[in-house]
Amino acid sequence: MSFYLTALLQGLCFSGIALGIYISMKIFNIPDITTDGSYTLGGVVTAVLLTHHVSGYLILPAVIIAGWIAGGMTGLIHTKLKINPLLAGILVMTALYSVNLTVMGRSNLPLVSISSIFTSLTVLADPNQNTGLILLVFVIVITLLIGYLLKTDFGIAMRATGNSESMIRALGVNTERMKIIGLALANALTAVSGYLITQFQGFADMNMGIGIVIVGLGSVIVAETLINWLRITSVWISLILVLAGAIIFQLILALTLSIGVDANLLKLVTAVFVLLIVSLPRLNRVKD
Template sequence: MITALFGAVESGVIYAIMALGVYLSFRILDFPDLTVDGSFVTGAAIAAIMIVNGQNPFLATFVAVIAGFLAGCVTGLLHTKGKINPLLSGILMMIALYSINLRIMGRSNVPLLNEESFFTKIEGVWASMGLDNLFNSIGSAIGLGESLPATWSVLFSMIILTIIIKILTDMFLKTQVGLALRATGDNKRMIRSFSANTDQLTILGLGLSNALVALSGALIAQYGSFADVGMGIGMIIIGLASVIIGEAIFGTRTIAVTTFAVIGGAVIYRIVVTLALRVDFLETGDMKLITATIVVLSLIVPKMVDAQKEKSRKRKRQSERLQEATAKGEEEYAATKSDSQSI
């Protein structure tokens, strides 16, 4: 059980990068970008095929990010220059990427079982610094050393990488370009009145979004030691689930809080799925159903809670008004009685 939860947190931190990409397109740009299901696999496919051909895993991961950025830009061009509906633009690019990904891999699945990956490189760095033993010692000290896989360094490294990406995202969204990007998602007509090029901003935003998605795909492929042409199916739902769960639990007061919420939502989502799959009547094939159920609950429950709170506030206001009216009536009655007595 503990091992499963550890793995859920580990993979959740990697998927959080993808969730940040979905947050940029859906929340910041208000663009329903379904390219995610394709660009996630593109990142995985490029990283896998380059590693199999002897390329450095860091270089392979970087090239995957560039490919994801270009895929997002093409979606943006289809919408802004081709005047195609946003939803349809994403669907068209997602379909096109399926064939492109097959071309890249040459087959439907590329195993990486005996290949050097991003994570083996990272583990080697920590080992050379003598920190891998430190991580395992910490696990043993809290009584988890024998229950957990010896991948503390992987988790620690991914937490650092995800936090760095979060901070960079926060900083970017506070720049002039980032503010213009946010304004484009809120009100295109308004930002156009300030002579901003909303087409370029949309293309840039979608490019950055899919770059993060492709990075997550590349890391997941190396983490799971395989890339599969179907591994991106439903990825947009997982990203949305992470965003919705995070926003519902942690709130959206500021950009920094919201991006943290997205990361937290991704980790919580993976933990919930892991726990759900341990229920006897659920199987691995039910994962998509579990995901859909989580998203539905994440959308409905907060609204039900808000509606209940609003009813409570209305009842409280009505009660206060009734008390005020009663008190005012008593005062008027007392004043009238006093006047009649004086007469």
């Protein structure tokens, strides 16, 4: 049972990544690999500031700014230097490895006996329930903000940039600026996930971001499958399904561990699961 509870809480922690991948992949059609580096960056900034006894709530703006800058750099390289977005993301992700190592000063930074947002604020007596409540509030606030943004004129222009860049450019919208802001926002959300998971697991590690883009991508693909099956057009419901996808994805991984699969094979299982989700709609079309 502890596997599933932990998976549920991790799913809530990874909601920022899921929303970030949703923005970069589904709104802008940009495969952004910066995610691996910005996720670790959020965790590193959080861990370092916590060890200097800065309040977890004051750390959050610093994490958002750090992720925003990382994503903005990818956007600038892609739009101003006309470099393929995939390569731009790889370049920034590679650079962030050195940045993260320099900031943290070591490969692993434990947070033993250091207060986090989950321990400094006690609403419920049970630690797991208290953590779940705090994470739920975070997720609700983030979802409301992103949902509101996507419904504004600016958000509609962002969505139009991904759907038909030439058309929206003809209407006078600066699509390059939209891409930069979109990637910055996506990586700020990803950094928030690093902020949450670092305090949840009690340490930051240089390798915590390796392959994390697959987690976000798997969450979005699960959500996209549900959106297509249910024929959802509402932005709000789509965001909720993205969050549900993050939780479902983690629960499936927990099920994999609970039935005895070696933890060393978890990344392999993750990749295979994402492959299956991606392949199923195409297999159905082939049969038809």
